[in-house]
Amino acid sequence: MLARKHLHASLSRPRSLRALCRLDDTRPLGHHGVHTAPGSAVRPYSELPGNWKNNWFNLYQYWKDDGIHNIHNIMLSNFQKYGPIYREKIGTYENINIIDPTDSATLFKAEGLYPERFLVPAWSAYRDFRNKPYGVLLKSGESWRHDRLILNKEAMALELMESFVPLLNEVGQDFIKRVQAKIQNSGQGLPNKCVLDLSQQVLTRPLRLLVSAAVCHVLYGTRLGLLQDFVDPESQRFIDAVTVMFETTPLMLYIPPSFLRRINAKVWQNHVRAWDFIFQHADKCIQNFYRDMRLNQKTGPERDYRSILSNILLKNKMPIEDVKASITEMMAGGVDTTSITLQWAMYELARAPGLQDQLRSEILTAKAASQGDILKTLKTVPLLKATVKETLRLHPVAVTVQRYPAEDIILQNYFIPAKTLVQVGIYAMGRDPRYFHKPEQFNPQRWLNQEAKYFRLLGFGFGPRQCLGRRIAELEMYLFLINMLENFKIESKRGAEVGTTFNLILLPDKPIYFTLRPISAPNP
Numbered sequence: 434m435l436a437r438k439h440l441h442a443s444l445s446r447p448r449s450l451r452a453l454c455r456l457d458d459t460r461p462l463g464h465h466g467v468h469t470a471p472g473s474a475v476r477p478y479s480e481l482p483g484n485w486k487n488n489w490f491n492l493y494q495y496w497k498d499d500g501i502h503n504i505h506n507i508m509l510s511n512f513q514k515y516g517p518i519y520r521e522k523i524g525t526y527e528n529i530n531i532i533d534p535t536d537s538a539t540l541f542k543a544e545g546l547y548p549e550r551f552l553v554p555a556w557s558a559y560r561d562f563r564n565k566p567y568g569v570l571l572k573s574g575e576s577w578r579h580d581r582l583i584l585n586k587e588a589m590a591l592e593l594m595e596s597f598v599p600l601l602n603e604v605g606q607d608f609i610k611r612v613q614a615k616i617q618n619s620g621q622g623l624p625n626k627c628v629l630d631l632s633q634q635v636l637t638r639p640l641r642l643l644v645s646a647a648v649c650h651v652l653y654g655t656r657l658g659l660l661q662d663f664v665d666p667e668s669q670r671f672i673d674a675v676t677v678m679f680e681t682t683p684l685m686l687y688i689p690p691s692f693l694r695r696i697n698a699k700v701w702q703n704h705v706r707a708w709d710f711i712f713q714h715a716d717k718c719i720q721n722f723y724r725d726m727r728l729n730q731k732t733g734p735e736r737d738y739r740s741i742l743s744n745i746l747l748k749n750k751m752p753i754e755d756v757k758a759s760i761t762e763m764m765a766g767g768v769d770t771t772s773i774t775l776q777w778a779m780y781e782l783a784r785a786p787g788l789q790d791q792l793r794s795e796i797l798t799a800k801a802a803s804q805g806d807i808l809k810t811l812k813t814v815p816l817l818k819a820t821v822k823e824t825l826r827l828h829p830v831a832v833t834v835q836r837y838p839a840e841d842i843i844l845q846n847y848f849i850p851a852k853t854l855v856q857v858g859i860y861a862m863g864r865d866p867r868y869f870h871k872p873e874q875f876n877p878q879r880w881l882n883q884e885a886k887y888f889r890l891l892g893f894g895f896g897p898r899q900c901l902g903r904r905i906a907e908l909e910m911y912l913f914l915i916n917m918l919e920n921f922k923i924e925s926k927r928g929a930e931v932g933t934t935f936n937l938i939l940l941p942d943k944p945i946y947f948t949l950r951p952i953s954a955p956n957p
Contacts, residue, residue: 483519492524524687534888545839548898558690568759654740677707715761777828783925819877825892
């Protein structure tokens with residue numbers, strides 16, 4: 434069917450796009466709803482602006498300028514230098530970068546039945562090295578589509594979110610209780626001392642434990658001892674392994690993992706050890722699930738195994754190895770990405786006390802109207818949801834969203850061949866005044882007014898290949914902020930600007946210092 438579609442499309446044109454570009458035809462063309470300017474020519478791929486002819490020298494310069502950790506700012510600079518589209522090649526990594534939302538729409542319309550995104554070389558190399566199966570994050574073609582459709586029903590379907598909310602909210606409320614207990618202990622009962630001063634570095638561990646516990650609860654139906662008085666050492670090792678996995682990945686975007694493996698580089702060794710433990714942790718979780726299910730069958734009383742893992746396994750629609758691979762990817766990908774976004778949200782709220790008051794009022798009003806029903810409350814907090822969107826605009830987890838278009842497309846009057854890696858610069862777009870009024874300002878209200886939103890929020894990706902854990906992550910963030918704002922005022926040191934550094938995901942470039950002040954505690 435797909436082949437017939439492409440054949441019909443090619444026969445309906447007087448010449449293919451490739452032929453037109455080779456001949457330097459000067460006639461304006463339209464493709465996928467993108468119209469070229471009257472009288473303008475579609476320019477060939479070879480004329481794309483950018484620095485792409487000296488790939489190994491580019492890698493040297495990139496390394497010298499610490500580009501691996503500064504890629505987001507380099508992209509900002511390149512868009513200012515080359516315009517809304519440019520081509521680059523750094524080592525073995527070659528791609529086209531775009532920033533315009535209309536171009537983004539064109540790209541996603543051309544992604545085809547089996548969308549292809551950039552597959553992180555280090556992650557694929559590890560699985561090939563250890564003979565591990567690929568999950569949906571790394572699969573492609575019909576195998577990807579089959580698994581993704583099954584997993585969508587368990588992780589993305591809106592009707593299932595009601596099942597996840599109580600699990601996630603329970604973890605969030607436990608986190609708040611532990612923070613409150615720590616405040617009481619640190620203040621020793623004195624009202625003026627009933628605050629908690631902590632840095633982002635200190636906050637990172639409990640937030641990652643919070644997110645891990647929440648994700649485990651939804652995926653496996655258990656919290657694995659997280660957020661308890663005694664944290665299971667293996668669970669803590671899993672969190673540490675996720676950090677190492679992310680830290681060791683960026684270098685292998687530009688230097689082939691096969692080469693680093695051949696010379697037994699330390700970065701490769703550490704990457705393998707990290708993934709080994711991540712997979713071992715997933716194996717243990719699944720084994721515990723089966724053990725509990727057998728015990729339940731022996732003892733008689735029924736138990737609700739309402740979790741993504743249980744729903745998939747009990748329906749028996751995917752081989753266990755494929756289930757394990759995809760669940761492992763979801764668990765590994767959900768820890769740092771969500772916890773870092775929560776830290777950024779707290780950072781922005783700490784600098785906007787007036788916004789905190791507005792959110793607190795919205796939450797209290799919604800809870801009163803819903804009589805405390807958290808599901809109904811979540812449906813009537815538009816400013817809270819806009820706050821998460823605005824956090825992801827200014828502080829996206831990733832720098833880009835990538836696709837390999839299934840067929841030739843035209844972007845900014847340039848011919849782009851099918852199967853070319855094209856990246857949407859979502860970090861750069863979020864800071865461009867052409868697409869966001871006063872982009873440097875944290876203003877959630879922009880998502881509630883009539884300002885254009887067309888393909889301007891791509892923090893979770895778009896289309897069939899968007900982040901599989903999106904719904905879970907959004908719920909986690911909404912519930913966390915509701916619980917935090919109901920109980921605390923979030924404060925920070927004034928004038929302490931924090932930038933970002935790239936480590937496969939965008940992180941604060943220096944510690945953020947917070948003060949949590951209980952709502953009932955007096956200001957100094």
